[in-house]
Structure formats: C-alpha cells, structure tokens
Amino acid sequence: MMHERPESETLLLSEARIGVPYRVVRISAQGVIRQRMLDMGLVPGVRLMVVRFAPLGDPIEIRINRFFMSLRKEEAGHIHIEPAGHCHAHHRGHGRFGRFFYGR
Amino acid sequence: MLIIGAMVVSEGFFMADNKTIFVALAGNPNSGKTSVFNCLAGANQKVGNFSGVTVEKVEGIFKHRGYTIRLVDLPGTYSLSPYSPEEKVARDFILFQKPDMVINVVDATNLERNLVLTTQLMDLQVELLLVMNMYDEVEKQKISIDLDQFELLFGTHVIPVSAVTKFGISDLLDHIVDIKSGKIETKKYKHRYSQQTEAYIEKLTGLIEQQSLWEHLPARWMAIKAVERDPDVLSMLEPTTLWSEINDILNTAKEEIQKYHQTDSDVYLAEERAAFIRGALQETVHSPEEQAETLSEKIDNVLLHRLLGLPLFLLIMYGIFQLTFRLGEYPMLWIDELFRFITRSLDGMIPDSMLKSILLDGVIAGVGGVLVFLPNILILFFCISILEATGYMARVAFVMDKLMHRIGLHGKSFIPMITGFGCTVPALMAARTLRNRGDRITTMMVTPFFSCGAKLPLYTVIISAFFSPGSAGNVLFAVYLFGILIALISAKLLKSTLFKDESEPFVMELPPYRKPSGRSMLNQTWIRAMMYIRKAGTVILLASVIIWFAGSFPKDPQIYQKYILLRQAENADINKLERLEKAEQLPYSLAGRIGKFFEPLSRPLGFDWRLNIALVNGLAAKEIVVSTMGTIYAIGDTDSDARSLAESLRNDPGYSQAVGLSFMIFVLLYVPCIASVAVFSRESHSALWTVAFVAYTLIVAWIASFLVYQTAVLMGL
Numbered sequence: 001m002m003h004e005r006p007e008s009e010t011l012l013l014s015e016a017r018i019g020v021p022y023r024v025v026r027i028s029a030q031g032v033i034r035q036r037m038l039d040m041g042l043v044p045g046v047r048l049m050v051v052r053f054a055p056l057g058d059p060i061e062i063r064i065n066r067f068f069m070s071l072r073k074e075e076a077g078h079i080h081i082e083p084a085g086h087c088h089a090h091h092r093g094h095g096r097f098g099r100f101f102y103g104r
Numbered sequence: 105m106l107i108i109g110a111m112v113v114s115e116g117f118f119m120a121d122n123k124t125i126f127v128a129l130a131g132n133p134n135s136g137k138t139s140v141f142n143c144l145a146g147a148n149q150k151v152g153n154f155s156g157v158t159v160e161k162v163e164g165i166f167k168h169r170g171y172t173i174r175l176v177d178l179p180g181t182y183s184l185s186p187y188s189p190e191e192k193v194a195r196d197f198i199l200f201q202k203p204d205m206v207i208n209v210v211d212a213t214n215l216e217r218n219l220v221l222t223t224q225l226m227d228l229q230v231e232l233l234l235v236m237n238m239y240d241e242v243e244k245q246k247i248s249i250d251l252d253q254f255e256l257l258f259g260t261h262v263i264p265v266s267a268v269t270k271f272g273i274s275d276l277l278d279h280i281v282d283i284k285s286g287k288i289e290t291k292k293y294k295h296r297y298s299q300q301t302e303a304y305i306e307k308l309t310g311l312i313e314q315q316s317l318w319e320h321l322p323a324r325w326m327a328i329k330a331v332e333r334d335p336d337v338l339s340m341l342e343p344t345t346l347w348s349e350i351n352d353i354l355n356t357a358k359e360e361i362q363k364y365h366q367t368d369s370d371v372y373l374a375e376e377r378a379a380f381i382r383g384a385l386q387e388t389v390h391s392p393e394e395q396a397e398t399l400s401e402k403i404d405n406v407l408l409h410r411l412l413g414l415p416l417f418l419l420i421m422y423g424i425f426q427l428t429f430r431l432g433e434y435p436m437l438w439i440d441e442l443f444r445f446i447t448r449s450l451d452g453m454i455p456d457s458m459l460k461s462i463l464l465d466g467v468i469a470g471v472g473g474v475l476v477f478l479p480n481i482l483i484l485f486f487c488i489s490i491l492e493a494t495g496y497m498a499r500v501a502f503v504m505d506k507l508m509h510r511i512g513l514h515g516k517s518f519i520p521m522i523t524g525f526g527c528t529v530p531a532l533m534a535a536r537t538l539r540n541r542g543d544r545i546t547t548m549m550v551t552p553f554f555s556c557g558a559k560l561p562l563y564t565v566i567i568s569a570f571f572s573p574g575s576a577g578n579v580l581f582a583v584y585l586f587g588i589l590i591a592l593i594s595a596k597l598l599k600s601t602l603f604k605d606e607s608e609p610f611v612m613e614l615p616p617y618r619k620p621s622g623r624s625m626l627n628q629t630w631i632r633a634m635m636y637i638r639k640a641g642t643v644i645l646l647a648s649v650i651i652w653f654a655g656s657f658p659k660d661p662q663i664y665q666k667y668i669l670l671r672q673a674e675n676a677d678i679n680k681l682e683r684l685e686k687a688e689q690l691p692y693s694l695a696g697r698i699g700k701f702f703e704p705l706s707r708p709l710g711f712d713w714r715l716n717i718a719l720v721n722g723l724a725a726k727e728i729v730v731s732t733m734g735t736i737y738a739i740g741d742t743d744s745d746a747r748s749l750a751e752s753l754r755n756d757p758g759y760s761q762a763v764g765l766s767f768m769i770f771v772l773l774y775v776p777c778i779a780s781v782a783v784f785s786r787e788s789h790s791a792l793w794t795v796a797f798v799a800y801t802l803i804v805a806w807i808a809s810f811l812v813y814q815t816a817v818l819m820g821l
Binding site: 072 | 182183185187188213216217220366367370371374375378379400404408409410411413498501503505506507509609610611612613614616
C-alpha cells in the first residue's frame with residue numbers, strides 16, 4: 001500500500017532551509033493547530049518551500065502550491081518533512097495517492 | 105451545542121415561501137466573499153451578530169426577477185471543523201437554518217486550498233453553487249480551467265465571476281432564481297472517499313439512519329465526522345442505544361487506518377480530500393509552465409525584508425498615528441467649537457435654572473465629549489480597513505509576532521496597543537481584528553496602560569508644578585514607559601493564568617496584496633462609527649448627567665445664601681463669584697463627600713479629598729481631571745490658568761513631588777473613561793469582564809501609586 005520511509009531521512013519544518021523544496025511526511029501537532037494545518041492544506045504528501053523568516057527570526061513563511069502562509073517555528077516543529085527535489089509534480093498513479101485517481 | 109438551540113429559536117421565525125430564496129454565502133477568508141456579497145446585496149445590508157456568539161453577521165435582502173433573496177454572509181472559514189467560533193457558526197448555520205442553497209465562493213487563482221471547504225460542504229449534502237471569483241485574474245495569468253469537466257467532478261454548477269469587474273454577477277443572480285424555480289436541475293453530489301473509507305461511512309450511515317433521532321442532520325455527514333472523531337458529533341452519538349456498534353466500527357476504522365497508513369483518521373480523511381482535489385485540478389486546470397514572480401511576492405520582498413521589514417512597518421504605523429491624531433485634530437476642534445456654540449446660544453436663550461444647568465453642563469457637555477472622539481475613530485478605522493483589505497494586516501502579525509508572542513499574544517495585538525497611546529476607545533475597537541477571544545480580552549485589558557492623549561494635560565500641570573523644566577522630559581518619558589511595563593506584565597499574567605490554553609495558532613495565510621474597494625471600506629468605517637455613536641453615546645449621556653448631579657448637589661444653604669447676597673453687591677464679578685461658590689460648595693456635594701469618604705483609602709497614596717474628587721470626575725474623561733482641579737482651586741479653564749493651577753499646587757503645603765508622581769501614576773493606570781468602559785462592554789460582550797476591567801485598572805493603579813508614593817517619601821521627595 002505504502003512504501004516505508006526510513007525515519008532518518010525526515011526532518012522538521014522548523015529546521016528547513018530557505019528555497020529548498022520539501023514534501024510533508026507526517027503531522028504530529030494536536031488539537032486546534034493540527035486541524036488548522038489540515039484545513040490549510042498541510043497534509044502528508046504536499047510539497048512546500050520555506051520562503052523567508054520574519055525580520056526577528058520567527059515566524060517563518062512557507063509556500064504551498066500557489067499560496068503563502070506563515071507559522072511559528074514551534075508549530076513548524078510538528079511538521080515532519082523530507083527533501084523533495086526539483087522533479088516532476090505529482091503524477092497520476094504515482095505514490096500513495098495513485099489509487100484514488102485510478103478509482104475514478 | 106447549546107448555541108445551536110438559541111439560534112434555532114431566534115431565527116426560526118423567518119417564513120419560507122416559494123418566492124423567497126434563503127441563501128448562505130460560504131468561503132475562505134480572502135476569497136473575495138465579501139466583495140461578492142457587496143456586488144449582490146448592494147446597499148441593502150444590515151449588520152448584527154450570530155446569536156449567542158460574538159461573530160459578526162451581515163445579511164442582505166434584495167429582489168431579483170420577482171424573487172426575494174435573503175442572503176446571509178457566513179464568516180470566512182477554511183473549513184467546517186468545530187474548533188473556532190467562526191467555523192462553528194458557519195457549520196451550525198448551514199445544518200440548522202437549512203438555507204435553500206449555499207453559495208461557495210472560491211478564489212479561482214488558489215483552488216487547491218479553497219476547494220477543501222467545498223468538499224466539506226459536499227459532505228453536508230446541501231444545494232451547492234460554486235462561484236469562482238477573481239476569474240479576471242485567471243485569464244490574466246493565462247490559466248485555463250475546464251469548467252464543464254469541473255462541474256462533472258464536483259456535481260455543482262460553477263459560475264465564473266469577478267467581483268472587481270462585476271463580470272458574471274447577473275449570471276449568478278439568474279442561477280440562484282433558476283435553481284429555486286426548478287428551471288435548472290442540480291444533483292446533490294457526494295464526494296466519494298476511497299473504497300475502504302466509504303465502507304466505514306456506509307455502515308455508519310445505516311446505523312445512524314436507524315436511530316432517526318436527527319432527521320434534520322444528514323446521516324452521511326454525521327458518519328464522516330464520526331470517522332474523523334469530531335467531538336460534537338461523537339457526543340451526539342454516545343448516548344444512543346447503538347453506540348457500542350458504532351464505536352466498534354469507529355475503533356476498527358481507527359486501527360485499520362493506523363495499520364495501513366500510519367496516520368490518524370482525521371489526517372487520513374484530510375489527505376483523501378486533498379488527493380481528490382489534486383486529481384480534479386490536474387484534469388481541469390492548466391497553468392503556464394513557468395510562473396513569473398507575482399507582484400505580491402515582489403512587494404513582500406521589500407515589506408518583509410529581513411532588515412527593512414521592521415522599520416517600514418514602524419513607518420507605516422507612525423503615518424497612521426499621525427493621520428489619526430493630527431488630521432483628526434481639526435474636525436475635533438470643529439466639533440468642540442460647535443458644542444461651545446450650542447452651549448453659548450442656549451445659555452443666552454434659556455433663563456437660569458437647574459434644568460438649564462443639566463442641559464448645558466450635563467447633557468450637551470456629555471454628548472460633546474463622545475462625539476469629539478468620532479474623527480479619531482473614523483480615520484483610524486479607515487486606515488485599519490485599508491490594512492485589512494490590502495492584506496498588509498497579516499504581514500503586521502508576521503513582523504511583530506515574535507515580540508508579542510513573548511507576552512503570550514498574537515502579532516496583531518500590536519495595533520490596538522499602539523493605538524492606545526492616542527485614545528483608548530478606538531484602540532479597544534481595533535482589538536476586533538483578533539480572532540481569538542483570549543487574545544482579544546487580554547489585549548483590551550492592557551490597552552488603557554498605554555497612556556492616552558487625554559492624560560497629557562494633567563501630566564503637564566503636575567510636572568510643571570513639582571519638577572524643574574530640565575527634568576520635565578525625563579519624568580514624562582518615565583511615566584509613559586511605566587505604563588508600557590505594566591501593560592506587558594499584565595498581558596503576560598493574564599495569558600499565563602486565565603487564558604493559558606487559549607492561544608491562537610499562528611498558522612495563518614499571507615494573502616496576495618489586493619487593491620481595496622473604496623466603497624466597501626467607507627461602508628465598514630461608517631458601520632463602526634454608527635455603532636460607537638449609538639451604544640457608547642447612551643451610556644455616556646447617562647454618566648455625564650450623574651456626574652453633573654454628584655458635583656452640584658446637595659448644596660449648603662448658608663453658602664448659597666451668602667453668594668446670593670454677594671452677587672447683589674454693586675460691581676460684583678459674577679463669573680468669579682460663580683467659580684468661588686462652586687469651589688466652596690464642592691465639599692458639601694455628593695462628589696465632595698465621596699472624595700472625603702475615600703480619604704482613608706487614598707491617604708497612603710498621598711491624595712487628599714480634593715484630589716479624590718478630581719479622580720472620581722476623571723472617570724467621565726481624563727480631560728476632566730484638570731478642569732475639576734481648576735474648579736477646586738477656583739480657577740478658570742483658559743491656558744494662562746493652567747499655569748496658575750500649577751502654582752496653586754506647588755504652594756499647597758499638603759502636596760509634594762511624591763504626591764505629584766503618585767497622582768500621575770494613578771491617572772496613568774486607573775479606568776480611562778466611561779466611554780472606554782462602555783466600548784469594552786460592547787466589544788467583550790461580557791458584564792463580568794467589564795467589571796474585571798474596571799476593578800483591575802483600579803487595583804493596579806492603587807498598588808503602583810502606593811509603591812511609588814512610599815518609595816518617594818522614603819527618598820525624601
């Protein structure tokens with residue numbers, strides 16, 4: 001169903017570098033913050049990039065698709081990511097979401 | 105779920121008939137939902153609150169092709185989860201008010217995120233009409249959207265519009281009517297989840313339908329929410345007879361999702377929705393390969409620049425501050441002049457009587473005292489609505505959040521706080537931009553400690569009475585700084601005790617910059633102004649009359665007689681006699697008695713009964729502190745008299761530098777004015793918090809003045 005990822009490859013969004021593409025692996029936040037993240041499209045599988053840090057160093061601005069959002073480092077510490085490389089966007093039938101598209 | 109009950113009762117009276125269409129407008133913040141609402145409803149709007157909660161509700165009623173359309177603008181939300189008041193209101197409104205249809209406004213340039221809400225609305229099984237706003241932008245960016253395919257995938261009608269160019273609006277109106285009249289068929293489309301998930305949902309739906317307890321709630325929606333472990337829905341299902349069966353399915357679902365996908369069920373369903381949206385967009389949307397940096401990104405490169413970001417923000421704040429209080433000064437003067445003129449003309453027209461005194465010194469002075477703030481409020485709110493409408497407000501929060509987060513607040517709290525230096529009343533109203541109640545109340549509680557402009561004349565008098573011209577600037581600066589310090593400590597205190605768990609997550613959109621629509625901003629500013637005049641005006645009116653009474657009655661008959669005789673004397677200076685009489689009568693009046701009554705309490709701070717009267721009257725407005733002291737010392741209220749007031753204070757053996765310092769600190773910290781209390785009550789919707797506001801400022805003022813006075817006395821000041 002899903003390919004296993006070794007934990008060692010993942011890092012936290014709070015540790016991400018500016019301008020490097022990443023993919024979300026897991027959300028470990030709870031409660032309101034978790035819900036807000038899911039609602040804003042921060043779900044496993046989505047690609048994102050850190051755009052900048054605020055002038056005082058925190059919060060951070062990230063880009064998901066064509067949309068910009070900000071979150072504090074402490075909140076970003078609950079988002080587990082992995083490097084995504086500059087490759088192709090999400091192909092149909094590729095990765096963990098493939099089966100949904102085949103189903104339609 | 106109590107809120108729901110209240111809403112059903114209070115809104116259920118609206119009669120549905122065949123010629124009335126009841127429409128709810130839903131959409132993400134920044135989707136242009138309000139602009140679409142304005143296009144549809146025009147000027148036929150009324151503002152209120154959703155009952156039971158402090159979420160603003162805007163409603164428009166208008167006609168189209170013989171139908172009456174009642175349009176309710178739901179709060180802008182990213183989803184229909186029950187975690188924020190706005191989301192709960194939107195969801196409950198759709199579930200319990202049962203609008204004929206829900207119009208979902210989506211930003212066509214940012215579909216991937218906007219459609220999350222759409223899939224949740226599909227789960228609710230409502231008559232859904234999708235409005236793709238900002239379609240002109242789509243065309244400009246050379247993005248092509250296959251609308252026919254889109255309609256097929258989402259099972260709704262899709263109408264491209266642009267609220268800016270008014271493109272598509274009449275089409276939208278026609279659609280609303282055509283769906284109601286049955287001319288256009290729609291099918292309530294289910295958003296289908298994966299096979300495995302659908303299996304759980306179907307089983308649960310069957311069980312929930314058997315109960316027939318919630319005929320008004322869609323069973324499928326309840327099933328989906330149960331899988332997501334939505335606390336509201338679970339608490340509805342728990343007391344039922346079939347709960348053990350339902351719970352078994354839910355536990356299996358949870359275990360299996362955990363086993364196969366290593367994630368929780370709510371995340372998993374969110375992933376499924378995201379996957380559906382991604383798939384749908386791949387089929388229907390084609391954007392040009394390379395996307396150039398947008399104008400918004402270019403602006404942010406400057407405004408959010410690592411080094412320039414903060415100074416630029418402070419510059420913008422400085423500009424707004426100057427505009428509000430410098431530009432506001434002129435209309436304030438005119439209003440002041442107008443009321444002086446009214447007083448003067450009435451003075452000549454009405455014969456001397458008690459009624460005249462109430463009218464002139466009580467009512468007209470009171471109304472004038474309220475209206476004089478209006479220019480400040482109008483300008484500040486116009487500026488704030490520009491910040492909001494352009495999208496800069498989110499950047500303010502981004503830039504200031506680190507500092508504000510240290511005291512437990514949100515970056516946006518900075519604006520109401522800094523506004524407090526001008527006037528507490530608009531500052532309290534500016535706290536509206538904070539969505540989280542804990543943040544809003546905390547910000548409002550500490551706002552008065554940012555010394556407002558009306559306190560400055562008092563500082564000037566005291567400083568010139570007790571301090572050398574050389575140290576005046578330093579003393580004034582120290583007083584302001586002391587207020588800021590108390591505000592920061594208080595905020596930290598409140599956020600780490602009462603509002604410990606109520607922090608607004610900073611997961612926040614930085615929307616693209618937009619050109620604000622002048623009409624809607626003027627409209628918003630006007631609505632705020634009217635709210636202020638109506639609500640605060642009545643309370644202040646009453647308070648001013650009460651204060652007038654307290655200062656004037658009862659009178660000592662002997663003094664009264666004495667002055668009647670004095671006035672009859674030849675070449676008597678009537679004005680001067682009146683001032684002297686007032687001063688002499690004051691100890692016998694209610695205000696004087698109150699001042700004496702509080703003397704035991706104020707002695708440790710160094711205040712005698714006369715200063716107490718000034719403080720009591722200062723509850724009406726801080727400008728009154730100086731004018732009351734003028735009355736006490738039988739001095740008129742012109743500029744040159746301010747100097748003589750300082751002299752009288754200096755020469756009074758009861759006063760010293762220590763008393764002066766202590767008095768300034770008390771004025772700095774205690775209840776700012778009746779207007780602020782009225783506005784606090786309005787904005788907090790809580791009698792308890794309003795009482796806390798008054799009590800807290802008084803207690804803090806007392807403790808701080810006590811410490812300052814005792815220390816100063818020890819130091820020999």
